[in-house]
Amino acid sequence: MAFQCQRDCFMKEFVTTVVSCCPAEHKQEVNGKKETVKGFNVKLQDTILFPEGGGQPDDHGLIGDVPVIKVTRHGADAVHFVSSSLEVGQEVQLKLDWDRRFDHMQQHSGQHLISALAETMFGFKTTSWELGRQRSNIELDTASVTPAQLQALEEAVNEKIRAHVPVTLQLLALDDPALEKARSRGLPDDLAGPVRIIDIEGIDANMCCGTHVSNLSQLQAIKLLSTEKGKKNKTNLIFLVGNRVLKYAEKCYSTERSLVSLLKTGPDEHVEAVAKTQKCVKLLQKSNLGLLRDLALLIAQNFKSSPQRGNFFTLHKKEGDNEFMNIIANEIGPETLVFLSVGEEKGPGLFLLAGPSDVVSEMGPRALEMLEGKGAGKNGRFQGKANSLARLGEVEAVLQQRCQLLASGEE
Structure with a gap:
């Protein structure tokens, strides 16, 4: 089945019913260490909280006033791990952590756009991707990406954002001929229900379980930060989308102001000033x-x-x-x-x-x-x-x- 979060990615609150609740354990990271937490696995009639999958992390939110620690997909069900038990048959209200969700939507839709244009423009196929906490990366099936190609790709994706290109959702049966026109890196073995197609009009149609924006303009901007050598002759492309670009710019500006204060020079002279400082430090170390x-x-x-x-x-x-x-x-x-x-x-x-x-x-x-x-x-x-x-x-x-x-x- 398609969950409510997949049918309407912009829904922030939702009323549903508890189908089951059983004791469970979950391993989570606490201060850099894995710890086992006891709680309950809860299945709901439907959910607006996305279970992790397709390279996208799960959503956070509340079931009533109970925080949802983790959401995973088991076949056709979304399983919500919580710290307190819930009564089976109880009607509950879900509330979504919208800031986290919208960030994931921006990064995921941005990945689709980057991957589609990288393949169209240069023949670079995407073999995997990761939505990270601060930045994301796409694994491209190429040994290298030149600076000129990176710049051209960045210009192209931002041009599509400025063009307000619509992003639509289709739900197709497994035997629908239209599936042959959609890109895919493979369907999960335990897939249940229709196949979701995320269609960026005139650019890409891709099988995907994740949550997405409804128009590329909602991505705001994309910044391709860098590339690095990947596994088996592949290249990792590091990128930011939307609000992450703004936060990155804010952080860079804050760092710039701190360096102005420390180095007593303008931003254009920072590299030269640091080089001189390093040279002086080396001389002092040698003397010492x-x-x-x-x-x-x-x-x-x-x-x-x-x-x-x-x-x-x-x-x-x-x-x-x-x-x-x-x-x-x-x-x-x-x-x-x-x-x-x-x-x-x-x-x-x-x-x-x-x-x-x-x-x-x-x-x-x-x-x-x-x-x-x-x-x-x-x-x-x-x-x-x-x-x-x-x-x-x-x-x-x-x-x-x-x-x-x-x-x-x-x-």
Whole structure:
């Protein structure tokens, strides 16, 4: 069957009846992690909430005052996952999240238009597409799209938008000869009822289950952002339609104003200003590395020249890198146990344990465990990354005690 959302994509409220309600579980993303949520699967006599399909995400909305978490299609039924149970036979009012729906309509109808003209103009067939949260992409069956082709395609799709081309819906039986004239990437195995044809007048007739605008003027504008290499000699075309174009322009303008404030230059000079800044940063980094190397040599030489030096040397610095630590260890020599670390004292960082091979082999893993890090060692060197340097003092104390035992001859 065709749901009410497919017969009338602009309907925002609808009264229907609960057909079934049973306990169910749904996996959803919470703070970047998949979690299983308990609730109920609800089937309605009909629905204005689109179940995901055809590359288009599902709708959001309410059944009465109960939020609909997910809508999926099972054969001829739309299944609404909700957190509260609903009484079978109960008459309920559906309310649609219109902003989300209209955004999906713009992106989906825009995809149909782009795909049709890409094939007509250049022979690029669409093999799949994805309606993303911020931007969408079309997979084209071509190894590359030139900048000139991208510009020509963008100009063509926006010309059709300005021409106010109608978009109509047809419901055809599976044996209707008119289906042969419609484009399709294949029908689902569990298709029930008539086949929907989305017809962009004079441009494209395509089998599709999704929701669409009724006139291309409702797309407002299309921006083809870029292309990128896809799978198996294909190209992904990244695009925005309608309100997403406006939001993108607003975001770009906000970024531009921030850069004007930071760089103290006009927008036309931003690239040059950033290039100069990067060059200065590289020079400063090079100079800083040179100073750190000189400092490492001085630290090692100062320790070696001290008459009170023992068989253990430890140092922590906020700034530094692996090379800085290795210079110190090399300069001091393998007879002394050296423990060095760089980074924020209670945050992540780097560490190095160097000296007598047997002591390093024994104490390296212990230090690694205390610093909650990852690392490895061989030939009198053990180094790694610490998740936390908060226990540096404890590590130093354990190593100091080990050196004292070694010096006393108790081992």
